[in-house]
Amino acid sequence: MTTQTAAERRQEDKVAFDAYMEQCPTHDLLGVIGNKWTSMVLYQLTRGPRRYAELARALPGVSAKMLTQTLRSLERDGFLARAVTPSVPVQVEYTLTLLGERLVPLLDAVQHFAEHNIDEIRASRDHYDAASL
């Protein structure tokens, strides 16, 4: 055990680093808000509580499956709350929690940066793509 090859040591480093990354809060959060529909759903909820069908109408691109999955994930993380009214038919309303409200300014900051720098980014992409002909 005291003798290990360089390959073995690298393998151990990799495993250790993977473990570190999985418990890294920043990486965790980026994984959440980086999902395709998360920011869209959150944005809708900043404008007030929404029912399932309202969200589906506001986001015509999302399938029922992905909408449900996104909502469940955000509920699990504590960003929104799900309230069921047992009428017929049932009503389900989604609302931002306090934690969800605290996330909004951060998403605003992302939006602000994006809108102020997208032209430069797109110009860079065009330049890069043009150079590789």
Place this chain on the structure above:
Amino acid sequence: MTTQTAAERRQEDKVAFDAYMEQCPTHDLLGVIGNKWTSMVLYQLTRGPRRYAELARALPGVSAKMLTQTLRSLERDGFLARAVTPSVPVQVEYTLTLLGERLVPLLDAVQHFAEHNIDEIRASRDHYDAASL
């Protein structure tokens, strides 16, 4: 053409919304920084220029393919610059551009939020998972 079914209208809405999302700067940026290795590479570069092998050593979990892919993508977007010194063997150094430097405070904000709220998020997850037994 003046007559269309509800299904046809929904399909058009979906296509239009997809197009809108693809050109949405915020969604674009989230797609970039949400990638698995982007934030890690960027973080390394905030501490100064780094060579390819230095990055690979600092990030033991990344494969050569993904490191190259991440670097190329960030270069294309204009967040970092790639400088080749034609020695033997060649040296390649990656440095943050001004645009890249401007992105750093935003990533710091993400990190700040993540570290201050991760306990609450994890508690919510534990509670959610415990409830679904």
Place this chain on the structure above:
DNA sequence: CCGAATCCATTTTGATACTG
């Protein structure tokens, strides 16, 4: 040293049909 190219596994996303 710094990759490119290829092939394969995993994850994510979506279309469709069905249910209380």
Place this chain on the structure above:
DNA sequence: CAGTATCAAAATGGATTCGG
């Protein structure tokens, strides 16, 4: 209305091999 179930497709990530 508010989902679930199933299947298929697409994007992403990674291991391996090879080259200037």
